[in-house]
Amino acid sequence: MSTVFDLSGKRVFVAGHRGMVGSAIVRRLASEGCTVLTASRSELDLTNQQAVHDWMAAQAPEVVIVAAAKVGGINANNTLPVDFLYDNLMIEANLIHAAHRCSVQKLLFLGSSCIYPRLAPQPIPEEALLTGPLEPTNEWYAVAKIAGIKLCQAYRRQYGRDFISAMPTNLYGPGDNFHPLHSHVPAALMRRFHEARHTGAEQVEVWGTGTPLREFLHVDDMADACVFLLKSYSDEQHVNVGSGAELTIAAFAQAVKEAVGYQGKLVFDHSKPDGSPRKLMSSARLHGLGWRHKIALPDGLAQAYRWFLDNAAEARL
Numbered sequence: 001m002s003t004v005f006d007l008s009g010k011r012v013f014v015a016g017h018r019g020m021v022g023s024a025i026v027r028r029l030a031s032e033g034c035t036v037l038t039a040s041r042s043e044l045d046l047t048n049q050q051a052v053h054d055w056m057a058a059q060a061p062e063v064v065i066v067a068a069a070k071v072g073g074i075n076a077n078n079t080l081p082v083d084f085l086y087d088n089l090m091i092e093a094n095l096i097h098a099a100h101r102c103s104v105q106k107l108l109f110l111g112s113s114c115i116y117p118r119l120a121p122q123p124i125p126e127e128a129l130l131t132g133p134l135e136p137t138n139e140w141y142a143v144a145k146i147a148g149i150k151l152c153q154a155y156r157r158q159y160g161r162d163f164i165s166a167m168p169t170n171l172y173g174p175g176d177n178f179h180p181l182h183s184h185v186p187a188a189l190m191r192r193f194h195e196a197r198h199t200g201a202e203q204v205e206v207w208g209t210g211t212p213l214r215e216f217l218h219v220d221d222m223a224d225a226c227v228f229l230l231k232s233y234s235d236e237q238h239v240n241v242g243s244g245a246e247l248t249i250a251a252f253a254q255a256v257k258e259a260v261g262y263q264g265k266l267v268f269d270h271s272k273p274d275g276s277p278r279k280l281m282s283s284a285r286l287h288g289l290g291w292r293h294k295i296a297l298p299d300g301l302a303q304a305y306r307w308f309l310d311n312a313a314e315a316r317l
């Protein structure tokens with residue numbers, strides 16, 4: 001269903017504003033004429049139900065964006081199951097329930113493409129949710145994200161709340177987490193190629209076989225889609241947000257290598273997990289609403305690498 005929801009003059013709480021997506025949303029909201037509310041983790045632990053309720057009651061946001069979560073790449077997901085299940089269930093349940101109790105007018109929940117079955121039809125339509133077994137390396141996170149979608153739907157059905165959900169594909173860009181073991185593939189490889197260029201290393205390791213297919217979207221496009229959906233979408237079906245373009249991890253590694261200007265070889269470490277063999281979402285629903293991404297992968301990677309060079313001191317390493 002298409003609606004028009006005006007953000008101007010509204011008090012908008014961006015939960016997770018220091019993260020890659022949250023900070024991109026804050027940048028994007030600067031041109032919407034709204035008042036952006038934020039709280040750092042030391043002020044507000046989102047896993048604490050009472051604290052979340054009290055903060056929201058005191059700050060009275062009219063819009064809430066749930067961009068806070070326990071987030072990480074394939075290795076973090078695979079090795080920290082409690083963090084990915086428990087923290088994410090608590091964060092989303094606390095924010096969504098408090099938003100209901102405080103009569104928030106609109107809420108946007110962010111899930112992930114990993115909610116879909118490991119062997120879903122490709123490109124994956126929204127209707128593929130809960131039609132098959134999940135990818136084992138990230139099922140804890142996926143179960144939490146599915147619960148978040150269902151919570152939004154439940155508050156919409158039972159209380160008429162205007163709570164919506166968007167499912168981002170694999171993202172990259174400024175503000176990413178560059179941790180060598182816990183990051184996603186874009187930041188991991190950018191850092192590894194950068195370091196190899198500086199040390200003169202002849203080869204760089206890429207996890208897995210290089211054959212999995214992934215779809216990547218720049219985080220500024222993601223933030224733009226979030227604002228678009230907040231302003232124009234109101235329905236219980238979640239909405240996929242992707243670029244529509246997929247490539248193998250080997251081809252992606254080559255693109256990152258070019259963005260960084262590294263001249264050496266790639267070697268594939270088959271002892272590391274591949275994860276989902278293929279994860280291309282259908283963004284037909286979002287395209288039908290009138291949104292398209294703008295940033296091409298080579299341009300986005302070059303921009304992200306410039307950000308890394310300019311912000312190495314503050315980057316999450």
Ligand SMILES: NC(=O)C1=CN([C@@H]2O[C@H](COP(=O)(O)OP(=O)(O)OC[C@H]3O[C@@H](n4cnc5c(N)ncnc54)[C@H](OP(=O)(O)O)[C@@H]3O)[C@@H](O)[C@H]2O)C=CC1
Pocket residue numbers: 015016017018019020021022040041044045046047066067068069070071087091110111112113167168169170171172175176177184
């Ligand atoms: N990155 C990606 O490729 C993708 C991301 N997404 C989704 O987008 C959303 C944002 O992800 P992204 O920006 O990449 O993640 P980040 O890790 O960059 O940011 C997450 C944010 O959540 C905050 N946070 C986590 N736990 C708590 C807590 N207990 N209390 C308060 N704040 C907390 C973090 O705070 P602090 O700064 O203090 O650590 C951080 O600001 C998530 O829902 C994620 O699932 C979906 C698909 C792909």
Ligand SMILES: C[C@H]1O[C@H](OP(=O)(O)OP(=O)(O)OC[C@H]2O[C@@H](n3cnc4c(=O)[nH]c(N)nc43)[C@H](O)[C@@H]2O)[C@@H](O)[C@@H](O)C1=O
Pocket residue numbers: 071072073074075077112113114137138141169170171182183184185186188189205206207208212214249272273274275276
């Ligand atoms: C967005 C999505 O991200 C996660 O799923 P994922 O798509 O598997 O994410 P990833 O970025 O970690 O890996 C993508 C591919 O890349 C390969 N790969 C190569 N070399 C490195 C490497 O150095 N680091 C990492 N992390 N991966 C590498 C890796 O083996 C895999 O084949 C979910 O857990 C969940 O968090 C989620 O929602």
